[in-house]
Amino acid sequence: MLCADRVYRHMVRMVGVQHAADVTQQVFLRVFEKINTFRGLARFETWLFRLAANEAYQYLRREKRWKHRPLELEPADQRSSHTDSEESKQLLEDAIGQLDVELRSIFLLREVEGLSYQEIAEVLKVPEGTVASRLNRARRELRTLLSDLGWELPQ
Amino acid sequence: MNCSETKELLSAFLDGELSHELREGVRRHAQECASCGEELALFSAIAVLAKQLPHPVAPPDIWPRLSQELEAATPRSRTAWLMRDARRTYSIVGLLAAAVLLLTGIMLWSNRRMHSEHSGEAGRFAQFARSFPDDPESAQQLLLASYESRAVGKEELSNSAYYTATAASQPPDGYAFQQAYAMKMACCECSQVVLRRQSGGHVAIFEHGAVEHPDWMSGLRCTNMQCGTTRCEVAQTGEYLAVSCHVADRHFTIVGANSKSEVEALVAWLQAAGSSARGDKSREVS
Numbered sequence: 028m029l030c031a032d033r034v035y036r037h038m039v040r041m042v043g044v045q046h047a048a049d050v051t052q053q054v055f056l057r058v059f060e061k062i063n064t065f066r067g068l069a070r071f072e073t074w075l076f077r078l079a080a081n082e083a084y085q086y087l088r089r090e091k092r093w094k095h096r097p098l099e100l101e102p103a104d105q106r107s108s109h110t111d112s113e114e115s116k117q118l119l120e121d122a123i124g125q126l127d128v129e130l131r132s133i134f135l136l137r138e139v140e141g142l143s144y145q146e147i148a149e150v151l152k153v154p155e156g157t158v159a160s161r162l163n164r165a166r167r168e169l170r171t172l173l174s175d176l177g178w179e180l181p182q
Numbered sequence: 183m184n185c186s187e188t189k190e191l192l193s194a195f196l197d198g199e200l201s202h203e204l205r206e207g208v209r210r211h212a213q214e215c216a217s218c219g220e221e222l223a224l225f226s227a228i229a230v231l232a233k234q235l236p237h238p239v240a241p242p243d244i245w246p247r248l249s250q251e252l253e254a255a256t257p258r259s260r261t262a263w264l265m266r267d268a269r270r271t272y273s274i275v276g277l278l279a280a281a282v283l284l285l286t287g288i289m290l291w292s293n294r295r296m297h298s299e300h301s302g303e304a305g306r307f308a309q310f311a312r313s314f315p316d317d318p319e320s321a322q323q324l325l326l327a328s329y330e331s332r333a334v335g336k337e338e339l340s341n342s343a344y345y346t347a348t349a350a351s352q353p354p355d356g357y358a359f360q361q362a363y364a365m366k367m368a369c370c371e372c373s374q375v376v377l378r379r380q381s382g383g384h385v386a387i388f389e390h391g392a393v394e395h396p397d398w399m400s401g402l403r404c405t406n407m408q409c410g411t412t413r414c415e416v417a418q419t420g421e422y423l424a425v426s427c428h429v430a431d432r433h434f435t436i437v438g439a440n441s442k443s444e445v446e447a448l449v450a451w452l453q454a455a456g457s458s459a460r461g462d463k464s465r466e467v468s
């Protein structure tokens with residue numbers, strides 16, 4: 028997994044698939060500009076996601092488009108047992124797209140990028156306690172959005 | 183712990199970010215309280231679903247476009263030679279940066295594989311191995327939700343995987359059979375048996391049909407350990423041990439062992455059960 032792919036998939040869900048490549052490029056232009064301010068290999072991931080988060084916020088503020096068309100998944104495969112889960116995944120993409128942008132980014136950093144609370148705290152420059160409470164809000168919000176979209180909890 | 187305290191800690195509980203005591207507190211409350219229990223189940227269902235989301239890959243033209251952008255972004259200078267120089271400097275810096283990125287990209291990737299957030303199966307397994315001993319019920323639910331899986335009765339078991347079948351009919355000394363499951367994983371259609379320790383707690387044993395070594399333990403830091411004639415890979419998960427080993431022509435993964443001596447006893451049992459299971463099988467066939 029190259030960093031470009033990780034930034035790209037983050038952007039697909041942050042700003043929408045139509046603009047993800049452009050914003051990813053912006054992030055890497057920033058990386059090239061600021062690479063000399065980067066210290067310590069261990070923190071590269073958080074440093075990169077910090078630039079990415081800033082770029083996404085700036086883009087969204089500029090465009091005043093806080094919500095975007097969600098990622099459309101490939102049509103479900105033929106195996107019928109998978110159809111339900113394909114539908115559920117699409118519902119989750121839709122719900123993520125409707126989530127408040129702050130909650131959206133924290134949810135993606137945790138659930139898709141697998142960052143720890145400490146790493147997320149570094150990326151977003153907030154205390155770890157705030158990470159925990161925002162994740163609670165994100166998940167509650169998603170639960171409401173998902174149930175509005177007709178999602179049913181799997182058995 | 184009351185409801186509002188618990189609700190505040192639900193995410194941290196799910197994400198494995200709590201101390202042992204707080205974890206226990208949340209677990210106990212969520213077991214008793216329908217509202218918190220339900221919310222936790224919803225959170226974990228969302229987590230399971232999120233782990234299954236696809237990973238779109240950056241379009242291949244992103245790098246050529248990026249280098250064009252870099253050219254365009256080069257600061258303008260009045261004289262040609264200065265401009266050339268500025269450009270050269272910029273692109274050397276750019277090249278260096280790209281090289282660093284490529285390297286760190288690869289390092290991040292291998293790092294990630296170690297911590298296995300993204301190598302699906304191993305990541306899920308590491309998560310399961312860490313949470314199963316403290317909270318077998320939710321860990322098991324999350325695992326079953328991640329795969330096409332079902333609970334298997336003793337009857338059906340006796341016709342399929344023979345070690346798990348033996349565990350169901352004659353569990354090792356000091357253990358009682360609790361439940362068996364079949365699940366379709368990337369490695370094979372595995373079976374799993376959950377044993378209840380008579381002294382308290384649970385152990386899960388996975389049996390893989392494929393002879394090939396499943397990639398499960400790559401998300402955990404492993405050391406080797408010799409159990410009789412069997413070489414085991416052992417990883418510490420909290421206060422417990424997860425073990426991967428090969429006995430006869432089957433592959434096993436044990437989760438939730440509480441000591442090295444328990445690992446030794448279980449592996450010895452697997453070796454012994456193998457011969458009796460094969461005995462049963464051949465009798466069935468004849």
Ligand SMILES: [Zn+2]
Nearest residue numbers: 185215217218
């Ligand atoms: Zn409660």
Ligand SMILES: [Zn+2]
Nearest residue numbers: 369370372390
């Ligand atoms: Zn298997």
